[in-house]
Amino acid sequence: MTHVNVLDPGASPLDYYGFELRRYREAAGLTQRQLGEILNYTGSLVGQIETARKLPTLEFSQRADAALNTGGLLSRLVALVMRSQLPAWFQQVAELQARAIEICSFETHMVHGLLQTKDYARAVLGVLDPTNLDDRVTVRLARQNIFEKEEPPVFWAILSEGALHQEMGGPGTMRDQLAHLLSFEHNPRVNIQVLPFTEGAHAGLQGSFDIYRFAGDPTIVYTEGYGSGHPTANPDTVKDCSLRYDHLQAAALSLRDSAELIQRVMEDRYGEQLA
Incomplete structure (x- = not known):
């Protein structure tokens, strides 16, 4: 002590x-x-x-x-x-998020950390490791403060429809999480699209990734594995992932249709309409 x-x-x-x-x-x-x-x-x-x-x-x-x-x-x-409380391998990524003027994210199976509610984050972080869970959740949610900056980044988030159905923390947690996503519907700096199941094969089948763009620095592509992160400014990788993201955006539902799907899943699967 x-x-x-x-x-x-x-x-x-x-x-x-x-x-x-x-x-x-x-x-x-x-x-x-x-x-x-x-x-x-x-x-x-x-x-x-x-x-x-x-x-x-x-x-x-x-x-x-x-x-x-x-x-x-x-x-x-x-x-x-x-x-400083983040895992060492993730600290660089948190810095990238804090400096980026635009973040483009594709998630295959869960809501991105920058959009997670407290209970959803707790369910995600508590898998196999319940130690210091309160502090770890606090640290994760603190990253969302980038949206409170005078000039917050523009955030484009594409979620696979599966992320709406992968039940983290129980129905109540999921209902609140989906309602939280809907709260950004009229925020022009936080744009959420859903890639529907009906799209079938798509440009993101190799997995989730983020693209960070900056005012004066090279674009960074970030992918993540178990206990490790992989940021790269390799021009070929950036070019490939940027093209993939363009195709994912084209295949995803519009912002309005995405919000309607999120609300429908919230109502039908988790049993409560948004007031």
Whole structure:
């Protein structure tokens, strides 16, 4: 267990965050309990974050910044903290997602992590590995903060229809997940299409992939295996996957028809209409 008196701010981004939180709190003359009362959290939680035993959330950071007059330091640090908690092989991908101006994703069997609800992410991440599940879910959901940026990326997501039927976490979880997808229907920066079963053979049969495009850097194609990720800027691979994505978009349902299918599956398979 990390002790507050020996916390090393250079040990990790999480330790640095805790060190800074403690420094600002003490400069304000507040105890952990007093700060917790101001932020509407427990003093115990403040202590756990200060000693790098608990991950801070963006909401906690924003409240602490306002209460301690940090100039937004903790809110800026929280993204670095969350990225540092990702598996080493995925940290580069999270950085690509944060820098991209456009993300194009094709998923064969589940909803992309940037669109997952908390319960859906918990069901996905908990398979075979229930350790530190709360923190791992928090880290995954934190990646979705890229959509809150002043200039968020344009996100094109193509889901195989199978992803709507692959039941993760039970009917309630799936119902909420599909409703979450429908919540983006009128967001021009998040565009969701469904590749229907009726399409048969298609350009994505080799598996899921992402394409990341940037303002001034080469396009990156990302594929994923078990416990490993494979980003590449190889021009031939980028050209091939870009062509495949164009064909997948042409084969997928329109945005409106996709939303109608998602709602129909939600109603028929998971038993509740969207209010």
